[in-house]
Amino acid sequence: MIEKRFVILLLAVSCMSLPVSALEFTTFDFPPFSQKSSAGKSTGPFKSIINDICREMNETCHFTILPTRRAKLKVANGEADAIFPFGWYSKRGEKFYFSVPFMLTEYGFFVPSSYKKEVKGLSDIQNFKVGVFGPSNTSNSLANVRDLMITMGLKPIRINIQTDENGNLIRMLESSRIDAYYSNKALAEYRAKQFNVTDVKYAWRDRELLYFVAFPKKTTKQSLVKRFNQAALKLFSKPGYLEKQLSPWGILPPPLTNDVYSKYEILY
Template structure:
C-alpha cells in the first residue's frame, strides 16, 4: 500500500516549461550528530539545511524523517521514502541511489583512552588492537578493509567489535574493564559523542582517511529529472557561496568536487 502511495507521489512530478516540479519528496536520515539530529522534533543539521535550501530553490515540498539507520535505508529501498542522508559513497549504494554533488568533507580515524599514547600514522601503529565500530555501516566496511590489509601485510591484525549503537561503543572504550583498545569512527561524530556524554577519558588519535558525505535519491522511485534538478540546485548553492556559508555555521569543511 505504501509503495503505491509513493508511486502516486512520483506521478505528481510534472514537466512544466522545461522545469521539474515535485509535489512532495520524503528524506530519511538517522540520529547522527553533528550531521543529523532533532531539535523540538524537527530534523536539523547541515545536510538538512542544504536540502531545504535546494528544495526552496526548486519550489519542492520536502519532508524529513529520523529513523534507525537500517530502517531508514530499507524504507528508501521499498519506496516508502525518496531520499537518504548523509551517506558516504560505495559501489552497492551507487547501484540504487542517485548521488548528490559532495556536500561536506570529514574523516574516519581512531579514538583511544587518554592513557594510550597512540598517534596514528599507519597500520603498524594498531597491531593487535581490539577496535570497536558502529555497524553495519560504511564505517565498519572501511575498518574491515583495514583488517584485510593488515592480514595481507602479515601484520598482527586488529580484532573488530561491531555494535549497533555508536554511543555505546564509545562508552565501552571509556571503561578500561571492557577490553576495548580503540574505536574507529567518523571524527566529527566521535567528538560530538565525547562532548554529549562527557567522556573525558577519550581523545582522537589520528585520521585514517578523508571522505565526502552526500545525500542520495532512489533510482527506482525518483524521476531522474528530479535528481538532476537537485544536483544542479546544490551546485548553484556551491557556486553562490551558500553551501560554504551553511557549513561554516556548523564549523564543517566544504567537500572538494569529485574527480
C-alpha cells in the same frame, strides 16, 4: 444563478482538498550530520542545507527520520524520493543517483588521552582491541583494515562490535576497556561532547568519505536529480555558504570539481 454559484463553490472546495505535491526525504539518526530533535523531528546541517535547496527549487519538501533500516527500506520501496546522508559505494551507485557532494568527512582511530605513542600507520595499532559501531558499513570497513594487516604480515586488530547510541564505545575508550575506537571523526567528537567524555583523542585518519543525497534510480526521473543538483550548486557557489553551515559541526566542505562529478556520475 444559485446553481451556478453552488457549482463554483464545489470546484473551489475540491481544489483546496487536492493533495499538494512535495518531495519526500527520509533520513536516520547519525549525528551531527542528521539528528532527531526532542520532538522527534529531523534536524541537523544536512536537513538545513536541503531546506535551502528546496526553496531555491521552489519545491515543498517533507522529512521523516526513522531507524536506519526502515529509512533505507522506505526509499528502496519508492515511499520516499531520496535519502541522506549516504556515502558512495559501487553497489549503491548501481541503484542510486547521487547529488553533488554536501560534506567531506573522515574515518579513523581514537585512543585514550593517556596513550602517548604516535600512531602513524597500521603497524602502530597491532593487536589493538578496537571498538566499532555495527553491524554497519563502518564495521565492514574496519574488517577490511584487519584483513589488510593480515596481508601485510602484521598482528591484526581485534574487533569489538557494539551499538553506540548511548555512548557506550566512547566511554569504554575513556576507561581503557578498549585500545581504540574506529569511527567517523565528527560523530565520535559529537558523542564525546554529548556524554561529557574528555580523556580521548583522535590519533590517525584511515580514509576520507563524501556524503550525498541519494535518489533511487527505479523511481526517480533524471530531470529531478539535475534540478536538485543545479539548485545545490547555485547555493554552494555563494561565498562562505557551506563553511557557515558545516564549520560549527567540525565538518569540511566537499571538493566541487569536474573530476568528482565524473567519478560519481553526478547529473547536473
